[in-house]
Amino acid sequence: MLVKRYEPFNDIRKSFDLVNAIMNSMGEQTNEQEMVDFRPKVNTRETEENYHIEVELPGVKKENVDIQVDGNVLTISGERNIRDEVKDEDYHKVESRYGLFSRSFTLPEKVDVSNIEAKFKDGILEVAIPKLKVDTSSKKIEIK
Secondary structure, eight states: OOOOOOHHHHHHHHHHHHHHHHHHHHTTTOSOOOHHHHHHHEEEOOSSSEEEEEEEOTTTGGEEEEEEEEEEEEEEEEEOOOOOOSSSOOSSSSOOOEEEEEEEEEOOOOOOOOGOOOEEEETTEEEEEEEEOOOOOOOOOOOO
């Protein structure tokens, strides 16, 4: 009979290995479509005259971006194309995401949809949505 020495920390070590394996697998994508989807980051801000939406679109040409308003929903969509294959280099890991993207925003009620402007510079799309002028001045009304 072979005598085996009892090591109480082996069970704890195995538990930590299992937790580490689970945590490491959470970052990995299993669906190939999820691996290529590109979801641009968005910043929103408000000034007295406008609402602003800034969308980070590195590597995207402005010709590949479409902005549409349907009712009170503004949709920014497009495609980030995969770079042409580089034969001189051998990638070990690719973290860049490519593919179709679409972001939708519900607009407030009092915006001037007909005067929305968009600028594209240095990979940043800025959409300015003008607010409608609401007369908040007080006025005395004469009764006739």
